[in-house]
Amino acid sequence: MIRQNLHTHSEWDDGANTLEEMAQAAISAGLTSLGFSVHSYMPFPSFWTIEEARIPDYTRAVHRLRDEFAGTLAIYHGAEWDTLSKMPLDGYDYVIGSIHHIQARGQGSCVDNTPEMTKQYIAELFDGSADAAAEAYFAQYESLAKVEKVGIVGHFDLLTKFDETDHFFDADSPRFRAAAIRAMDALVAANKVFEINTGAISRGYRTMPYPSRALLKELGRRKARITVSADAHAASDVAFGFAEAEALAIDCGFTEVWQFDGRGFVPTPIGGGG
Numbered sequence: 001m002i003r004q005n006l007h008t009h010s011e012w013d014d015g016a017n018t019l020e021e022m023a024q025a026a027i028s029a030g031l032t033s034l035g036f037s038v039h040s041y042m043p044f045p046s047f048w049t050i051e052e053a054r055i056p057d058y059t060r061a062v063h064r065l066r067d068e069f070a071g072t073l074a075i076y077h078g079a080e081w082d083t084l085s086k087m088p089l090d091g092y093d094y095v096i097g098s099i100h101h102i103q104a105r106g107q108g109s110c111v112d113n114t115p116e117m118t119k120q121y122i123a124e125l126f127d128g129s130a131d132a133a134a135e136a137y138f139a140q141y142e143s144l145a146k147v148e149k150v151g152i153v154g155h156f157d158l159l160t161k162f163d164e165t166d167h168f169f170d171a172d173s174p175r176f177r178a179a180a181i182r183a184m185d186a187l188v189a190a191n192k193v194f195e196i197n198t199g200a201i202s203r204g205y206r207t208m209p210y211p212s213r214a215l216l217k218e219l220g221r222r223k224a225r226i227t228v229s230a231d232a233h234a235a236s237d238v239a240f241g242f243a244e245a246e247a248l249a250i251d252c253g254f255t256e257v258w259q260f261d262g263r264g265f266v267p268t269p270i271g272g273g274g
């Protein structure tokens, strides 16, 4: 059983609950460690991120909670960072590198906001070519390979968020696959840990986690390091779908997940029923 979640939001960004409520929920869910991964501020106003001025208070609040829960629940101070963010990464226990914002022609768009926005950015920024959008998106992921502080690759194919109902992308097209595999190879070579992210399931957008089964199998073939995380925006979701994600990982050829221990990532066997 997986007893750690490193992908957690709270009232400090776009989560629904306080840090303390998330920690209590983690204990109730049987977790032994919890990492908070606040959304890094962006170079433009964003309702879903922390504001730059609040970072010192966020840090203090997480550290205070870490001390309060010592011996009961290990708490880590993390961040979910976008390549466009200017937020310094020093001082975080670990960093998840995630791309929520796609760039082209000097313009940008969120990739996970609404189906309408997805349709619009493919039309306006990429002349209607979903493959071209995927190439731009995965190129941004590829750039995370060079960012040393980034330990975890967040929701690698987030751009497919609405595809179970809207089918904006063809993940089997040669261009989509080549772009994804190219980014994957760079990130695996840089020894990044890929997350299996259940967040879109708990929020009702998808029935399957990120990355897709096909991409997970490619990761399995490459003996990539993986972790399982909930991308929890509410206390009820702090370990959402972990048993199913573990079963999927086993099905895709994995025998272990990598857990953060306060210093680095260590392997933990899965599938043993423990």
Ligand SMILES: [Zn+2]
Pocket (backbone or CB within 6 Å): 080, 098, 100, 154, 155
């Ligand atoms: Zn994210």
Ligand SMILES: [Zn+2]
Pocket (backbone or CB within 6 Å): 007, 009, 080, 231
């Ligand atoms: Zn997140």
